[in-house]
Amino acid sequence: MNYEHITKQLLSLLGGKENVISAVHCATRLRLVLKDEKKVNQQAIGQLDGVKGAFSSSGQYQIIFGTGVVNKVYEQFVKEAGLQNVSADVHQEAVKQKMNPIARLAKTLSNIFVPIIPAIVASGLLMGLLGMMKAFKWVAPDSAWIVLLDMFSSAAFIILPILIGYSAAKEFGGNPFLGAVIGGIMTHPALLNPWGLGSAEPEYLHFLGFDIAMIGYQGTVIPILLATYVMSKIEKSLRKVVPHAVDLLVTPFITVILTGFTAILVIGPLGNIVGKGITTTLNFVYDTGGALAGLIFGGLYSMIVITGVHHSFHAIEAGLLADIGKNYLLPIWSMANVAQGGAGLAVFLKSKRTKTKEIALPAAFSAFLGITEPVIFGVNLKYRKPFIAAAIGGAVGGAYVVFTNVVANAYGLTGIPMIAIVAPMGMANLINYLIGFAIAVGTAFVATWILGFKEE
Template sequence: MDYRKTAQKICDNIGGRKNIISAAHCATRLRLVIGDNAKCSKEAIEAIDGVKGVFFVPGQLQIIFGTGTVNKVYDEFIQIAGISAASTEEVRQAAGTKMSFWRRTGNTLGDVFIPIIPAMVASGLLVGILEGLCEVYPAMEQSGTYTILHLFSNAAFVFLPILIAISAAKVFGGNLYLGAVIGMIMIHPDLMNAWSVVGAESIPKLNAWFGLYQIELVGYQGHVIPVVIAVWFMSMLEKKLHKIVPEMIDLFVTPLVTVLVTGYLTLTIFGPVFSWVENGVLEGAQWLITLPFGIGAALCGAVYAPTVVAGVHHMYSALEAGLISNSGFNTWMPIATAANVGQGAAALALALKTKNSKVKALALPASLSAFLGITEPAIFGVNIRYIKPFVAGMIGGACGALIAGWTGIGATAYGITGLFGYLITTDDTLQYTLVIGVAFVVSFVTSWMLYQDEKAPGEKAAPRKQ
């Protein structure tokens, strides 16, 4: 493969050097922000040697090459385009200017919650491991080792508002440590623990805004959206103060005013209002998922893949974090698994049935990736190009999610789906297997029945035997 020739063809088919705003790459994909999408020939790019898939996400053109190859193509591309190398964060920011409000909101929530995933996964896996060990050896629950490990397992959930606050401060450009302080204020020990409210005889209250109304002195354990809103305001206020406060006293005045104003507004306005909003959203999600006969869960499983295509699926991280913080149970994860496995199985059926070697080489690894929870290669590189496999994946995802709704299973963490999901569904292994099995079989069979080799955009049809 001639990497320079490939890079040159890409440049030529996206409108040339003048149409390029920025470029970066991740482990497998070249990520481009271009000025005018109309000047981009997606079909021609798909036909370039080495390209395994092309798709648009909000504000970005992403070209799949695979690990190792993408680095070499990128190095040649930035030389040909005459641009400097950009980080994926810089590309994301450039792309953000071309997104709608709702897409920017979804991506922002993803940017806040995705970095927290390792902490949530670690805690969730520890919960699963402890539960499994106690099933095998019940006496362990009385041991000192269990006490220590249990402390580890819920640490991320107990202090989740602080983790969210730090991540949000980074996303919104605020001081990370001031963000942490806001998170600490929201779960301060002087506030009544939110998880203790249900069994409490009375809830302490005090007057706010000079007696205008009363607020409950309750912490925000189990809440996520109020933290994000509070830190967003904190970051905007801090940046504004940095501009207007004289440099001589900026170090003292800005942190003081930022914490004082944000803290008071958080406990008196942001917290009460947005915790009410968040509770409504979570109750609505739970209501939908638990509709009789699994109808709501099936609907969610069907529309999950289209939301990935629309680029708004990052908002699910906030939903999952809220579900876990609120109830300790993530009922969304099995639905996401059903949708992901469905798209993977549909791509696998295509890979096994097609006679086109290039499509087969792309679809097979893409399907395996989907079974592990990474669906973009399967969706954008294969299924959405041929439509019918994509629809088959939606049907299978709906059927698998239907089983999830019937059985009411959930996970102890978020951030992982597919086969790795067994690690955080240890109490529902049989049901989880059923969800995966139904999604796989229905999607595979439907895709096999619907798909026929045909000329896809930008490629030659497979030759027929005489």
């Protein structure tokens, strides 16, 4: 591929480099913030060499090139557009300005939780290994293996507020290390650790007429998010009025002491109430709706993916893991994702156009690995009926995994990689996940074949 030639063509079809504000790329897509998207020649971009699809979502115009190609296109693109000095932070801010308030909130939560995914996945896998060692009695119950793996697997959840505090402060424009300090305050050893302690009762501290329950916030999500948001507001306000000569001494000191008192006296208890309320509501819907809830959620999830709001679900899933120790939402999302792959596979076999086949097959396998945007925007949504067929497959698969109570012990993985965080929850859990996987893919494939689609 001639990346320089592709880039020059692309810039022209985007309305010229003066229409491009910023550019970044992810694993498969070139993500652009444009001044005026009306200047874009959508149809011509779709015909460019290497382009697997293009769409506008979440404040960005996104062009799918695929893994291994997008980074090379990006390198040439920023040179041609003169964007070498535009940082990722500037891009993120430009994206937010293009979004409505709901989409902006979803983007904020996504930016906070996505960097934490590796820690959560690692902990989930370690918990699974620990559970297998205990269940199959590979070692003695008091073995050093058990003690050490228990430490390794629970660490990420115990210090979750510290991880979130650091990540959230970066997103909110505060000092990330002060955010980590606030997380440390909320998980201090002087506070009772409720994570895994069951019915243990905390002591109370009498302070300025308040009875403070000396209970920590290990594994929680909402309290530290609220506390870090307040901390960032306090810090930024202080920096506007504190003289530069004493800023290093005064601003962190006042920020930590004000946020610390506010977090322990008000935000922590309030955040716990909100978090428990969300979990209770979800549990009620899950327990009451049963397979119907899985049918609805599995059928609608791909529509949510189009908006980009799905990334904000990581916060809810982290809350479920903290409160009940399992994630029953992720298997539903996974069914919707792999169903898109099943529909894409049917398009590949049924299509008569070479370009469609070139896009459909790798995009379908990408969906089986949990990355659905290429197949959604490059194939299924383009021809409409395969997208509807995939929604049907996701709904049926979602109903099955809810009916059989399939759960995961982490978040961040779907499709085939999700096996790693489903298997630790038991053999029956794994088998039902694989059956649901086959049902979702098969239903979407058959529905696409029956509904058909009209190629351009």
